[in-house]
Amino acid sequence: MAGSSLFTLIDDIASVLDDVALMSKVAAKKTAGVLGDDLALNAQQVTGVSADRELPVVWAVAKGSFKNKLILVPAALLIGTFAPWAVIPLLMLGGAFLCFEGFEKLAHKYLHDSAAEHEELRHALSDPQIDLLAFEKDKIGGAIRTDFILSAEIIVITLGTVAGEPFIKQLSVLALIAVVMTIGVYGLVAGIVKLDDAGLYLSRKASSLLRGLGNLLLSAAPWLMKSLSVIGTAAMFMVGGGILTHGIPAAHHLIEQLAASAAGLPALGAVLSVLTAPLLNGLAGIVAGALVLAVVTGASLGWRALKGA
Template sequence: MATGLLALLDDVSALVKVSAASLDDVPAQVAKTTGKVSGIVIDDTAVTPKYVVGLDPSRELSIIYQIAKKSLLNKVIILSPAALLLGFFAPWAITPILMLGGAFLCFEGYEKVHSMFSKHDHDGAHHAGEKVKVITPEELEKERVKGAVRTDMILSAEIVAITYASVAEKPLFEQIAVMLAVAVFITIAVYGFVGLIVKADDFGLHMAKENNHTQVRKIGRNIVTFMPHFLKILGYVGTAAMLWVGAEIIAHGIPFTSHALDALEHSLSGLPALAWIIKALACGIGGLILGAIIEKLVVLARRFV
C-alpha cells in the first residue's frame, strides 16, 4: 500500500513538474504568436474606430466595451474550441479555412480601395423620389456594433487559427493556456488602444480649456486638430494591412508562393527592413488583385441569385 501511494505521489509530482514547465513556456509562446499576428492586430485596431466615429461621444466607450466583450467571448467560447476540435479531428481543414479568411480580407480591402477612388460617384444629394431610411441613434448604434463584431469575427478567427498553428505540436494544456492568453491579451490591447484613439479629441478639448496653461491649451488644440487626420491615416493603414495580411495568409497556404516569399526573405536576409517592406508591398499588390477578382466573381454570382 505504501509503495503504491509513493508511486502515485511520484506520478503526481511528475505531472506538476510538466505542468509548471508548460506554464513557464506560455509567455514565450504568447509573445511569439503575438508577433505572428501583428498585421491582423494592426488591421483590427485601424478598422474599429470607424464604427464609433459620428456617434454620441458619451456612448463611445460603452460601444467599444460591447464590441470588445463580444470579441473576447467569440475567441474564448466559439473560435478557440473550434480550432482545437478541428486540430484534433480535421487538422487538414485549418489551412483552407485560414485561406478563406484571407480571401475575405482581400475582398474587403479591395472594396475599401475602390470606394476611396469612386467616392465622388456617390456623393451629393439623393435622387428625386428615392426613399431615405431613417433610423434612431439606438438602432444606428446596434448596426455599428453588429458590423464591428462581424468584421472582428473574421480577424479573430485568423488570430485564433494562427495561434493554434503555432502551438499545434505542444501538449493540450499548453495549447489551451496559450490560446486563452493570446485571446485576452490581444483583445485588451486592441480595444484599449481603440478607446484611447476615440477619446483623444475629448482629452484635447479638456486640455484646451481657458483655465489651463498656455502651452497646455496649445497642445490640446493640436490634438483636436490632428485627430481627424490621424483617423484618416489609420483608415489607410487598416486597408493596407487588410490586403497585406489577407494575401500573405493565402500565399503561405500555397507551396509555390510560400517558397517564393521564403526565398525573397532569404535573399535579403542582410537587409531585414527592406525584405519586410518588399514582402509587404508584394503581398499588398497581390491582395488588391485577388480582391478585385473576388469582387467580380461576387457580382457575377449575384446575377444568378
C-alpha cells in the same frame, strides 16, 4: 524524492509557459494585419454616437467580442483536435478573405463618394424623428458582427501557429491571444475615440503648455484615424498575401530566393533583404484581393440576374 518531483513539476510548468509565451508572440505578429484593421473599423463604428455614449458603446461591443471568442476558441480547438487537416485550408480562406477585404476597402474608397455618405449620416442624425436608441443598438450590432469576422481571422491564424502542439498549449495560446487582443483592441479604441475630447478639455486650460497639447491632440485625432486605416489595409495585404504564398510552396520558395538575391546587392542589400518578402507578399495580396472581389462581384451580379429573370 517529493521535493525533486515538485521541482520537476515546476520546471515542466515553466517550460510550458515559456512555450506558450513564445507561440503567443508569434501568433500576435501574424495577426498584426487583422489587429490594425480591427482598430480602425471599431474606432469608426462609434461615428455618429453622442460623446457621452461613446465609451458605453465601446464597452458593449467589447462584451460582444468576448462572447464571440467564447464561441470561436472552442470551435478552433475542436478543429485542431478532430480535423487538423482543415487548418491549412481555413488559413488559406482567412488569408484570401483578408486580401478581399483590403481590396474591397480600396475599391469602395475610389468607387463611392465618401463625402456624400458622411453628409447623409449627418443629416440622418440631425433628424429629430430618428430613434437614437435604435441607432445605437444598430451600431453595436454591426460592430459585433464585424468583430466576429475579424476575431475568426485572428483565431484561425493563431490556430495555424499552434497546430500540432499538445492540447493544453493550444488552449493556453488561443485563450491568451483572445483575451489580450480583445482588451488591447477595445482599450485602444476607447482611447482613440476620446482623444478629441481630451484635446478639447486640455485646450480650455489656462496653461499655455496644456492648451498647446490639447490643440495638438485635436489636430492629431483625425490623422490617427486615417493612419490606422492606411496601415491596417497595407498590413492586411501583407499578412493575407503572406498566408497565401506560404500555402503555395512554389510561390513561397520564389519569394525566398528573390529575398536572398536582394540581400547580395551592394549598399542596399541589407534593407532590401528585409523589405523584399513583405512587399512581394503585399503585391500577392493585392492581386489575390482583386481576383476574389471580381469573383464575388460576378457571382453577385449573376445571382441578381437569375432572380430578376
